[in-house]
Amino acid sequence: MKRWLVVCLLLLAGMAQGRALANEPPPGLTWQGDFSQGGLVIGRAEPGLQIKLGERMVSVAGDGRFVFGFGRDEPASVPLTVTRGGKAEQVALQVTARTYDIQRIDGLPPAQVTPPPAVLERIRRENAKIAEVRQRNTPRQDFLQGWIWPVKGIVSGVYGSQRILNGEPRQPHFGIDIAAPTGTPVLASTDGEVVLAEKDFYYTGGTVIIDHGMGINAAYSHLQSVTVKVGQRVKQGEKIGTVGATGRATGAHLDWRVNWFDVRLDPQRLLPKE
Known part of the structure; x- marks a missing residue:
């Protein structure tokens, strides 16, 4: 027994x-x-x-x-x-773990690794603005519509990758980079409301953040031009700006990120499998 x-x-x-x-x-x-x-x-x-x-x-x-x-x-x-x-x-x-690409780069000038003290206060203000809009919790459920690529191009940076510069680990990359010619239209990846539209942030340059409801939001960075305003409702596929190399960018590309509040998601995993 x-x-x-x-x-x-x-x-x-x-x-x-x-x-x-x-x-x-x-x-x-x-x-x-x-x-x-x-x-x-x-x-x-x-x-x-x-x-x-x-x-x-x-x-x-x-x-x-x-x-x-x-x-x-x-x-x-x-x-x-x-x-x-x-x-x-x-x-x-x-939760299934993933393997991320880690790159080590040494011998860089210090100014390329750490921002000068004169811009630190500006960076704090801009980061605070981004953090504030990412805490929005609206009842809309636009994210249920599904997602499309915001721009056509070559994926030049992937979610989770990280660089170690002069021995100092930098913040991981929390989105995907899509390389495309300057001026290429950037489209809203799904319906939503524009909650941030800035033309010149220190790190991200021209930046748009769209609220898709229930804490889901998407950010589009390094834009050459921003063609939407805060409070504007946009539809999936609607132009919100153009590709650029503004902010701390070394070439023309779109940095596209998706969050659940302050939790960083992988945008590429939201797209339909081709």
């Missing part, structure tokens, strides 16, 4: 582990998406449920829709807590 009980317990443990590895949603939730670093998950919850991913509350819309994402360095296991009527259930989501 004891042996039979041990076998049953082992089987139940194995089933629970299998459920965790498959990221099967707990009762009351359905979802689909990419459970890997940089991935996005979209789901629906039954009425009355509250969802928490790690330490962050996940917004649930009136129709039950919710969305969350994983960052570049997300740990292998992330707790997700579902609460109904004061009773909480927690599951461990398994």
Whole structure:
């Protein structure tokens, strides 16, 4: 009898582990998406449920829709807590790790590695503006429409890559770079509202950020021209600016990034597979 009980317990443990590895949603939730670093998950919850991913509350819309994402360095296991009527259930989501391209470059002049002190205050102000708009949590669900390439060109930089300059690790690249001739039209990758439109940021030059709802936003950087204004509604495929080499750029390209609030997603994984 004891042996039979041990076998049953082992089987139940194995089933629970299998459920965790498959990221099967707990009762009351359905979802689909990419459970890997940089991935996005979209789901629906039954009425009355509250969802928490790690330490962050996940917004649930009136129709039950919710969305969350994983960052570049997300740990292998992330707790997700579902609460109904004061009773909480927690599951461990398994996040697939990725390998990133790391480049070491030595012998650079210091000015190319660290910005001069005179511009540090400007950088702080501009970063604060970007951080503020990325915290917007509007009920729109434009991101459900799907995504298109904002510009046609050669992918010259990928998500997650990182450079170590003169022995100092720099911030990883959180988007994709698309090389294209100066003046090439840049299009909105899906519907949304323009929440930032700047022509001359220190790092990103001409910069547009579009809110796509529920914390999902997209940034378009190094633009030669910005053709939209804050508060403007744009449709997928609508021109928002042109490719340039403004800010800290060494050649004409678009730096395209997508976030869930301050969580950096991989834009390339949102695009339809060709």
